[in-house]
Amino acid sequence: MSPTPLALRLGIDLGGTKTEAIALDRLGGRELARRRVATARGSYDGTVATVKGLVEALEAELGAAGSVGIGIPGTVSPRSGLIKNANSTWLIGKPFDRDLAEALGRPVRLANDADCFALSEASDGAGAGAATLFGVILGTGVGGGIVVHGRLLAGPNAIAGEWGHNPLPGPTDDERPGPPCYCGKSGCIETFLSGPALARDHGGGLSGAEVAALAESGDPPAVAALARYQERLARALATVLNVLDPQVVVLGGGLSRIAALYETVPRLWGRYVFSDTVDTRLVPPVHGDSSGVRGAAWLWP
Numbered sequence: 166m167s168p169t170p171l172a173l174r175l176g177i178d179l180g181g182t183k184t185e186a187i188a189l190d191r192l193g194g195r196e197l198a199r200r201r202v203a204t205a206r207g208s209y210d211g212t213v214a215t216v217k218g219l220v221e222a223l224e225a226e227l228g229a230a231g232s233v234g235i236g237i238p239g240t241v242s243p244r245s246g247l248i249k250n251a252n253s254t255w256l257i258g259k260p261f262d263r264d265l266a267e268a269l270g271r272p273v274r275l276a277n278d279a280d281c282f283a284l285s286e287a288s289d290g291a292g293a294g295a296a297t298l299f300g301v302i303l304g305t306g307v308g309g310g311i312v313v314h315g316r317l318l319a320g321p322n323a324i325a326g327e328w329g330h331n332p333l334p335g336p337t338d339d340e341r342p343g344p345p346c347y348c349g350k351s352g353c354i355e356t357f358l359s360g361p362a363l364a365r366d367h368g369g370g371l372s373g374a375e376v377a378a379l380a381e382s383g384d385p386p387a388v389a390a391l392a393r394y395q396e397r398l399a400r401a402l403a404t405v406l407n408v409l410d411p412q413v414v415v416l417g418g419g420l421s422r423i424a425a426l427y428e429t430v431p432r433l434w435g436r437y438v439f440s441d442t443v444d445t446r447l448v449p450p451v452h453g454d455s456s457g458v459r460g461a462a463w464l465w466p
């Protein structure tokens with residue numbers, strides 16, 4: 166609403182425990198400042214105040230104003246304009262973007278955190294310059310976002326890229342019906358490809374990251390669990406490739422640190438992709454854990 170162009174891109178990542186804010190310079194995307202505070206868990210008004218406080222602090226520190234984008238663990242329902250699917254449950258059913266716009270005196274853009282991850286990596290990360298990118302979160306949950314020509318794909322249901330609750334493609338007999346999922350179905354991709362899923366497949370007691378580390382050291386049960394994981398990831402991504410045919414698939418979330426995925430999965434997915442050759446690149450993220458907050462800053466073109 167300022168008559169002069171805003172000098173900054175401000176991004177906020179609303180996490181379950183921490184809320185992080187970043188200021189990027191508008192043109193180059195260089196990080197100028199960053200702040201992190203505790204999330205006002207359970208308090209809607211407190212969350213609005215936290216975001217307002219972070220924006221004001223960054224703008225005071227840098228002596229300039231910015232556009233504001235926010236990544237949330239949920240999404241804005243296009244039909245109602247209210248937050249849905251948020252595991253920060255105190256946001257559900259609230260007009261969060263409108264309340265923030267009023268508090269900050271400017272329009273605010275919201276997107277879910279997987280979309281922010283994808284946008285960050287497409288803007289100046291592992292998929293910079295790619296015309297089409299699928300960003301995947303392999304963490305506590307499994308999510309995704311799609312960027313086409315530098316912009317997030319946004320559909321009427323605000324679920325573009327949400328592949329985690331599709332059924333695992335081509336299940337074997339022992340993968341059917343699959344583990345129950347919180348969404349109410351069984352055998353969702355998320356129930357096989359999340360960190361907790363890898364941990365459970367190994368037999369429990371270790372985290373997904375620990376199973377991956379054990380596999381690297383050659384421990385046979387961990388090697389077997391990781392092999393099943395890679396085969397399932399290849400199948401699940403192949404169906405995305407068959408629909409979207411992206412130039413780049415970027416992995417994010419805790420399990421994206423498993424280096425073997427980038428070599429093994431492209432060797433496996435060819436069997437399931439409807440093409441004689443597969444030139445889609447599978448790559449690790451450039452910005453790692455910062456992609457959520459950076460992507461939020463990039464929500465304004």
Ligand SMILES: [Zn+2]
Pocket residue numbers: 329330346347348349350353355
């Ligand atoms: Zn599900």
